[in-house]
Amino acid sequence: MEDHNFEHLLRSADLRVTRPRLAVLRAVRRQPHADTGSVLAAVRTEEPTVSHQAVYDVLGALTDSGLVRRIQPAGSVARYELRVGDNHHHAVCRSCGVVADVDCAVGVRPCLHASETNGFVIDEAEVTYWGMCPQCASAPDPSTVRSN
Ligand SMILES: [Zn+2]
Ligand SMILES: [Zn+2]
Incomplete structure (x- = not known):
């Protein structure tokens, strides 16, 4: 999915288009089933100053709006993917x-x-x-x- 589509996706979910949100979507696209730590590391390659809490909040907002799916196999940390629905x-x-x-x-x-x-x-x-x-x-x- 192109970044242009990510912007459209965010707007269609009534979410403001922000650099951290785009960076998180790109990270999850690159690495399906990434955990929070992996997403944070990937986002920081683009946005070095973004906080753990900010990434956590973005993942929460994207999950709540249905743009990202959260899975948590027993005994595993939460993982995120773009393949929803x-x-x-x-x-x-x-x-x-x-x-x-x-x-x-x-x-x-x-x-x-x-x-x-x-x-x-x-x-x-x-x-x-x-x-x-x-x-x-x-x-x-x-x-x-x-x-x-
Ligand atoms: Zn194995
Ligand atoms: Zn999956």
Whole structure:
């Protein structure tokens, strides 16, 4: 997405276009599923004086307005991505924590039709697949490596 579109995106969400907001959107575009620390580091390469709190506030505003999706796998810090509105799932590596997008097996807005809703109006289903990423799965297990 071009910066021009980011400006349009912000305006369409009634958010003022600011340099920190644009920098955060660029950072999340470059690094999907980035955590707050990674976003802050990326933003500071463009805006060296921006504070942690400012980036935190921007992420909150972008998330509240639906421009950015916040995910938080169990045991992980919050992570952010620009891919919103499709309720896609995530695969998380148990070893290194890397996160990958997983499209649903059954189609659009997946898994929102719960078999039993107990009267709840369901608007989101969160599915996390846990396992090993390709790098970790192919790395030798240190516990089986002989020391001599
Ligand atoms: Zn891994
Ligand atoms: Zn994702």
